[in-house]
Amino acid sequence: MEVMVYSENEKLFKELVSAAIHLNASKVTAAVIGTNEDAEKAAKLTDKVLFVEASQVGEYRPKEYAEALFQIVKASDPQVLLIGGTHKGNAIAAMLSVMLGEPSVTEVSDLKITEEGLMVLRSAFGGVAVAEVRVGRKLFTKVASPKVACLKPGFFPPAEEEKNGSVEKVSVDIKSTAEVLEVKEKEKGVGLEDADIVVVAGRGVKKKEDLSLVEELAKALGGVMGVTRPLSADLHWMPVWVGMSGIAVKPKLYVGVGVSGQIQHVAGIRNSKVIVAINIDQNAPIFEHADYGIVGDLYQVVPKLVEMLKT
Numbered sequence: 001m002e003v004m005v006y007s008e009n010e011k012l013f014k015e016l017v018s019a020a021i022h023l024n025a026s027k028v029t030a031a032v033i034g035t036n037e038d039a040e041k042a043a044k045l046t047d048k049v050l051f052v053e054a055s056q057v058g059e060y061r062p063k064e065y066a067e068a069l070f071q072i073v074k075a076s077d078p079q080v081l082l083i084g085g086t087h088k089g090n091a092i093a094a095m096l097s098v099m100l101g102e103p104s105v106t107e108v109s110d111l112k113i114t115e116e117g118l119m120v121l122r123s124a125f126g127g128v129a130v131a132e133v134r135v136g137r138k139l140f141t142k143v144a145s146p147k148v149a150c151l152k153p154g155f156f157p158p159a160e161e162e163k164n165g166s167v168e169k170v171s172v173d174i175k176s177t178a179e180v181l182e183v184k185e186k187e188k189g190v191g192l193e194d195a196d197i198v199v200v201a202g203r204g205v206k207k208k209e210d211l212s213l214v215e216e217l218a219k220a221l222g223g224v225m226g227v228t229r230p231l232s233a234d235l236h237w238m239p240v241w242v243g244m245s246g247i248a249v250k251p252k253l254y255v256g257v258g259v260s261g262q263i264q265h266v267a268g269i270r271n272s273k274v275i276v277a278i279n280i281d282q283n284a285p286i287f288e289h290a291d292y293g294i295v296g297d298l299y300q301v302v303p304k305l306v307e308m309l310k311t
């Protein structure tokens, strides 16, 4: 069975190779849209590299990248196509699956081949459940198109560079329908992703100026402050938010200040080691997820905590 792997992210690419080996692939083929150097790197990890020069595809746009990948897939005959589940990877996979006429599945954390075909485990309901899903019809039917699965980062160990695969250039003819006029770097969170201590302000904070209270607590703890989505997306108090649709955090200590603990927020903090919640409402859902809870008014509790931490 041939498994093809594609990711623009180098670390995730190595994890995809491990996942392909885990599937007992007899041949692991890399799809590369990049430079000669990228193709050579991929050859150290796989049996074969099918390589399209990035200059032939142009600036990143999902449709054009999906089209290039489609042409790479057609140059080979993989039964499974594993794509790195980044924002770009997920967007490309969705379009590619339409071109292939096969379903694609995202948020995959594990996968196996059974009599039924490709079976995957994927997050469901914002990460509170795991669903087992069969991807499309049986693998080895007359249908030549591969099953497409987007793997989440961090679930397979990065493969070692122990191959010396062949590199084959694929020439593609991409008819672009969009022109990129400007590329703006996305505003980054202030190191939230990698912070050991994260203190998040929620709508319990009444005014933008009052964020300084929470910021002080974050500083006193040696951590970084974030906010919930309403404070960012609705009130524009900060450029990014913590949660399922924002930044997922995995600190040693998370403190939620005036955060109710809705599922979309909790999905982005569930990998925190210790969760502390400060909320005036003892029935707030955040307490169900918290290791420690303080029921109280944040305007009284937070200054006291800061004072205690400073002494």
Ligand SMILES: Cc1cc2nc3c(=O)[nH]c(=O)nc-3n(C[C@H](O)[C@H](O)[C@H](O)COP(=O)(O)OP(=O)(O)OC[C@H]3O[C@@H](n4cnc5c(N)ncnc54)[C@H](O)[C@@H]3O)c2cc1C
Residues within 6 Å of the ligand: 201, 202, 203, 204, 205, 227, 228, 229, 230, 231, 241, 242, 243, 244, 245, 246, 247, 257, 258, 259, 260, 261, 262, 263, 264, 265, 268, 278, 279, 280, 281, 284, 296, 297, 298, 299
């Ligand atoms: C598709 C989708 C994606 C979403 N993604 C995200 C996401 O990634 N991240 C995210 O955060 N949200 C997300 N949301 C929004 C989410 O559903 C909630 O609306 C949001 O998390 C609530 O934010 P909050 O806890 O700050 O506000 P609220 O739910 O309004 O909670 C405020 C809390 O503050 C408490 N409080 C009030 N006054 C005080 C006080 N003086 N002292 C102490 N506590 C007090 C209240 O008891 C309450 O529990 C998403 C929603 C959708 C539909």
